[in-house]
Amino acid sequence: QQQVKQSPQSLIVQKGGISIINCAYENTAFDYFPWYQQFPGKGPALLIAIRPDVSEKKEGRFTISFNKSAKQFSLHIMDSQPGDSATYFCAAIDNNDMRFGAGTRLTVKP
Amino acid sequence: DAMVIQNPRYQVTQFGKPVTLSCSQTLNHNVMYWYQQKSSQAPKLLFHYYDKDFNNEADTPDNFQSRRPNTSFCFLDIRSPGLGDAAMYLCATSRSGGNYGYTFGSGTRLTVV
Numbered sequence: 726q727q728q729v730k731q732s733p734q735s736l737i738v739q740k741g742g743i744s745i746i747n748c749a750y751e752n753t754a755f756d757y758f759p760w761y762q763q764f765p766g767k768g769p770a771l772l773i774a775i776r777p778d779v780s781e782k783k784e785g786r787f788t789i790s791f792n793k794s795a796k797q798f799s800l801h802i803m804d805s806q807p808g809d810s811a812t813y814f815c816a817a818i819d820n821n822d823m824r825f826g827a828g829t830r831l832t833v834k835p
Numbered sequence: 836d837a838m839v840i841q842n843p844r845y846q847v848t849q850f851g852k853p854v855t856l857s858c859s860q861t862l863n864h865n866v867m868y869w870y871q872q873k874s875s876q877a878p879k880l881l882f883h884y885y886d887k888d889f890n891n892e893a894d895t896p897d898n899f900q901s902r903r904p905n906t907s908f909c910f911l912d913i914r915s916p917g918l919g920d921a922a923m924y925l926c927a928t929s930r931s932g933g934n935y936g937y938t939f940g941s942g943t944r945l946t947v948v
Contacts, residue, residue, distance in 0.1 A: 759936040767941055768939035768942045769878065774936050821866055821883075827877050828876070
C-alpha cells in the first residue's frame with residue numbers, strides 16, 4: 726500500500742517557469758513532510774520541509790503548500806533553472822518512520 | 836562538517852559472494868537507516884536501528900543483515916548477492932524524540948557480476 730502518492734512522474738519546464746509537484750497522503754499520524762532533491766549518482770538531499778500546523782513555507786525559490794484537511798501538499802519551484810533538473814521525492818514521517826513518494830523527474834530546459 | 840559517509844562509493848561483487856557496505860556518521864544521531872534504491876525508483880527501507888534496537892522491514896529478504904557496533908557506524912551485509920540485488924544502497928540518519936528530516940549519505944552503487 727503506497728502511503729504517499731506523488732505526481733507527476735515526470736515534468737518538463739522551461740527556464741524561468743514554475744515547477745509544481747503534488748503529493749497526497751493517507752495516514753493522519755504523519756506530522757512532518759520533507760522534500761528531497763536527488764541528482765544522479767547522489768543520495769537524496771533535504772530541500773525543504775513543513776509541519777502540518779503551517780499552511781505554507783517558503784525558502785528562496787522553493788515553497789511548500791500544505792492542505793491538512795485534504796491531506797495534500799505540493800512543492801513549487803519558482804523561476805526554475807536548468808540546475809534544478811533532478812528527481813524530487815516528497816515524504817511523510819511518523820515517529821521516525823519515513824515513507825517516500827514515487828518521485829518526479831524534473832527537467833528544466835534552457 | 837557533520838555528515839554521513841558511505842564506503843565504498845562503488846562496489847563490484849561476484850554472484851553469491853558476501854559483501855559488506857559501511858556507513859559512518861558524525862552527527863551523533865541515534866537512528867540509522869539502510870535503504871535500497873533501484874533505477875528510477877524511490878528508496879526502499881530495508882531496516883533501521885533505533886539506538887541499538889534493530890527494526891527489520893517485513894519484506895526485507897533474509898539475505899540482508901545489518902550490524903551497528905556503536906553510535907557512529909552501521910554495516911549492511913549481503914550474504915549471497917544475487918543479480919537482483921544490484922542497486923544503490925543509501926544510509927541515512929535522524930534524531931529521535933520528534934520528527935526530523937533524515938540526512939543521507941552519497942550511497943554505494945553495488946554491481947553484481
